[in-house]
Amino acid sequence: MAGAEWESLEQCLEKNLPLADLREVKRILYGKETRELHLPSGAFEAASKGDFELRGYGFEAAEEQQRRPRIVRVGLVQNRTPLPADTPVVKQVTALHRRIEAITEVAATCGVNIICFQEAWTMPFAFCTRERLPWTEFAESAEDGPTIRFCQELARKHDMVVVSPILERDAEHGDVLWNTAVVISNSGAILGKTRKNHIPRVGDFNESTYYMEGNLGHPVFQTQFGRIAVNICYGRHHPLNWLMYSVNGAEIIFNPSATVGALSESLWPIEARNAAIANHCFTCAINRVGEERFPNEFTSGDGKKAHRDFGYFYGSSYVAAPDGSRTPGLSRNQDGLLVTELDLNLCRQVNDIWGFKMTGRYEMYAQELAEAVKPNYSPNIVKE
Numbered sequence: 001m002a003g004a005e006w007e008s009l010e011q012c013l014e015k016n017l018p019l020a021d022l023r024e025v026k027r028i029l030y031g032k033e034t035r036e037l038h039l040p041s042g043a044f045e046a047a048s049k050g051d052f053e054l055r056g057y058g059f060e061a062a063e064e065q066q067r068r069p070r071i072v073r074v075g076l077v078q079n080r081t082p083l084p085a086d087t088p089v090v091k092q093v094t095a096l097h098r099r100i101e102a103i104t105e106v107a108a109t110c111g112v113n114i115i116c117f118q119e120a121w122t123m124p125f126a127f128c129t130r131e132r133l134p135w136t137e138f139a140e141s142a143e144d145g146p147t148i149r150f151c152q153e154l155a156r157k158h159d160m161v162v163v164s165p166i167l168e169r170d171a172e173h174g175d176v177l178w179n180t181a182v183v184i185s186n187s188g189a190i191l192g193k194t195r196k197n198h199i200p201r202v203g204d205f206n207e208s209t210y211y212m213e214g215n216l217g218h219p220v221f222q223t224q225f226g227r228i229a230v231n232i233c234y235g236r237h238h239p240l241n242w243l244m245y246s247v248n249g250a251e252i253i254f255n256p257s258a259t260v261g262a263l264s265e266s267l268w269p270i271e272a273r274n275a276a277i278a279n280h281c282f283t284c285a286i287n288r289v290g291e292e293r294f295p296n297e298f299t300s301g302d303g304k305k306a307h308r309d310f311g312y313f314y315g316s317s318y319v320a321a322p323d324g325s326r327t328p329g330l331s332r333n334q335d336g337l338l339v340t341e342l343d344l345n346l347c348r349q350v351n352d353i354w355g356f357k358m359t360g361r362y363e364m365y366a367q368e369l370a371e372a373v374k375p376n377y378s379p380n381i382v383k384e
C-alpha cells in the first residue's frame with residue numbers, strides 16, 4: 001500500500017488520463033463538477049509559506065423565488081503532528097495550537113464561517129497503545145481547558161464557528177475520558193459538545209481502552225451559519241448515526257477522523273458521500289495525515305507482530321453535497337485546508353427531488369428495530 005509518496009487519486013487520474021476520459025471519470029466518480037473558488041492570492045502565498053495545501057471549491061443550488069441563497073463557507077483542516085510522539089505533552093499541544101492558529105488565519109482570509117479540525121487534533125492518535133500515560137495527560141476540560149480557551153479566541157478573532165475535537169476529561173463525573181467535539185459559536189461562546197457514539201475495536205484502534213461510547217445522543221447545533229452536527233470518525237460506518245443527526249435537522253455534518261490506509265482507504269470516499277445523499281445534507285470528511293511512531297512497541301492481539309505505529313494516515317479530506325457531488329480530496333501526504341462554499345438551499349431542493357425524508361419509512365423501521373433488539377427476537381427468515 002502506498003504511503004506518503006503517493007499524492008492522491010485525483011493527481012494520479014490527471015496525470016494518466018486523456019482529458020476527455022478524465023472528464024467522464026470525474027463525472028461518474030464525483031458527480032456534478034464543483035467550481036473552483038477564487039481565493040485571495042495572499043492566502044495561497046501564506047499556505048505555501050506555511051507548507052500546507054490550500055484548495056477551494058463551491059457547490060451551487062438552484063435560484064428560488066422566496067428564499068435567498070444561504071451561502072456558507074466551511075474550512076476542513078488536516079495535519080500531521082509536528083513533533084515526535086515522545087515529546088513532552090505541553091510542548092506537543094503548544095506546537096499544534098500554533099500550527100492550527102496559522103492555518104485558521106488563512107481560513108479567515110478565505111472567508112471561512114465554520115472551521116473543523118481533525119479528530120483528537122491536540123495529540124498523537126495514541127489509542128493504539130493501552131499504556132494510558134502519557135497519553136491521558138492530553139485530556140482536558142471541554143468547558144474551560146487550554147484548547148477550548150484557545151479555540152474561543154480563534155472564534156472571536158475571526159467571527160468563525162470552531163469545531164474542536166479533543167480528548168475530554170470530565171472532572172465533574174469521575175474524571176472520565178471521552179472522545180469529544182466541542183462546538184464554539186462565532187461569538188466565542190461554547191455552544192456545547194458531542195461525544196463519539198461508536199467506538200472501534202478494529203485493527204490497532206484500541207480506543208475502548210480509554211473511553212466509552214458517547215452518552216450525549218445526537219445534538220445538532222444552531223449556528224449563525226446553519227445547523228451543524230459532528231459524527232466522529234468510526235461513527236461514519238453507522239448509517240443510523242448519520243440519520244439521527246439528520247432527523248435532528250443537521251444541514252452540515254462534520255466527520256473529524258483519524259484512520260489509516262490499510263484499514264479504510266477504499267471505504268473513505270464512499271461513506272460520508274453516501275450519508276450526504278441519504279440524508280439530504282452536506283458532509284465534511286476530515287482525516288489526519290502522516291505516520292506517528294510510539295516509544296513502546298505494541299500489539300493488538302490479532303496475530304500481527306509487535307510494532308510501534310498505526311500505519312499511514314492518508315488525509316484525503318473532502319466535502320460531499322446532498323446531490324451526491326463532492327469536492328476533490330486534499331492530498332494524502334500534506335497538511336491542508338479545504339475551503340468549500342455551500343448553498344444550504346440545496347439540502348431542501350434535493351429533498352424535494354428525491355424525497356428520502358418522505359419515503360424513509362422511519363416508523364416502520366423503528367418498530368421493527370424495537371422488536372429486533374429484544375432478547376427473544378427471531379429473525380424473519382422464510383424457509384422451504
Ligand SMILES: NC(=O)NCCC(=O)O
Binds near residue numbers: 205233257258263
Ligand atoms: N478513529 C477511529 O475511530 N478510527 C477507527 C478506524 C476507522 O473508522 O477507519
